[in-house]
Amino acid sequence: MVNLGVFDGETLVANLRVSTDARRSSDEYGLMIRDLLALNGVERSTITDVCMCSVVPPLTGIFEEVSETYFHIKPLSITAGVKTGLQISYDNPRDVGADRIVDAVAAINLYGKPVIVVDFGTATVFDAISRDGIYLGGAIAPGINVAAEALFLNTSQLRRVELVAPKSAIGQNTSTALQAGLVLGYAGLVTGLVERFKSELGPEAKVIGTGGLATIISKEADVFDDINQDLTLIGLRMIYNMNQTAG
Numbered sequence: 001m002v003n004l005g006v007f008d009g010e011t012l013v014a015n016l017r018v019s020t021d022a023r024r025s026s027d028e029y030g031l032m033i034r035d036l037l038a039l040n041g042v043e044r045s046t047i048t049d050v051c052m053c054s055v056v057p058p059l060t061g062i063f064e065e066v067s068e069t070y071f072h073i074k075p076l077s078i079t080a081g082v083k084t085g086l087q088i089s090y091d092n093p094r095d096v097g098a099d100r101i102v103d104a105v106a107a108i109n110l111y112g113k114p115v116i117v118v119d120f121g122t123a124t125v126f127d128a129i130s131r132d133g134i135y136l137g138g139a140i141a142p143g144i145n146v147a148a149e150a151l152f153l154n155t156s157q158l159r160r161v162e163l164v165a166p167k168s169a170i171g172q173n174t175s176t177a178l179q180a181g182l183v184l185g186y187a188g189l190v191t192g193l194v195e196r197f198k199s200e201l202g203p204e205a206k207v208i209g210t211g212g213l214a215t216i217i218s219k220e221a222d223v224f225d226d227i228n229q230d231l232t233l234i235g236l237r238m239i240y241n242m243n244q245t246a247g
Helices: 026-039 057-070 098-111 144-154 174-201 214-218 231-246
Strands: 002-008 011-018 115-120 123-129 134-142 206-211
Touching: 002 026, 002 231, 011 026, 011 231, 026 057, 098 115, 098 123, 098 134, 098 206, 098 231, 115 174, 115 214, 115 231, 123 174, 134 144, 134 174, 144 174, 174 214, 206 214, 206 231
Parallel strands: 115 206
Antiparallel strands: 002 011, 115 123, 123 134
């Protein structure tokens, strides 16, 4: 999923989502975004700056082209060399996904440190930032939707199910058994990893959830201090402002 936000100063005035499809051309994405902006009451001519991060390499160039063609703006892409204010303690800092850096910057500024970010996307990603504000690393597990789709595609008798918590952990039919394994199972995964992270970061570390299924999992895993679905967009705005000031 591609998430786009429009800010007026520090206020998020529009939050748009389009499905990820590397087969779409820049013109197809450009027209979709143009129409979504119009539906949300945003004039294309009012867009003055663009900042983006991408972890899907085939789409990076496409969205840079969308920005330049439809908004006449060269976007700031979060890559090596962009000022983020974040010290990264990772074997190879270039291996850290741009979205993880952006989430960490937003979490530090909004919630303080130490802080743990759990992002429920294509992958379920855990990020740890120390009390000194250093990005230490984290953990990566398959996303819930990815796991569910893998079960459906690789087992002939399992079906797609709605990702909601069942009434009982002991499923009495295939659908509720899958829901128990996926929703309650991932709640257990989150609870266990957060507990381990806190044993290394300190018990005072705040835990922030973001991403599409964060709200569902938060109902079953009592570990979150806040759910912030706009964390990445807020982080992008913060990093863009840092680089404007630096420039």
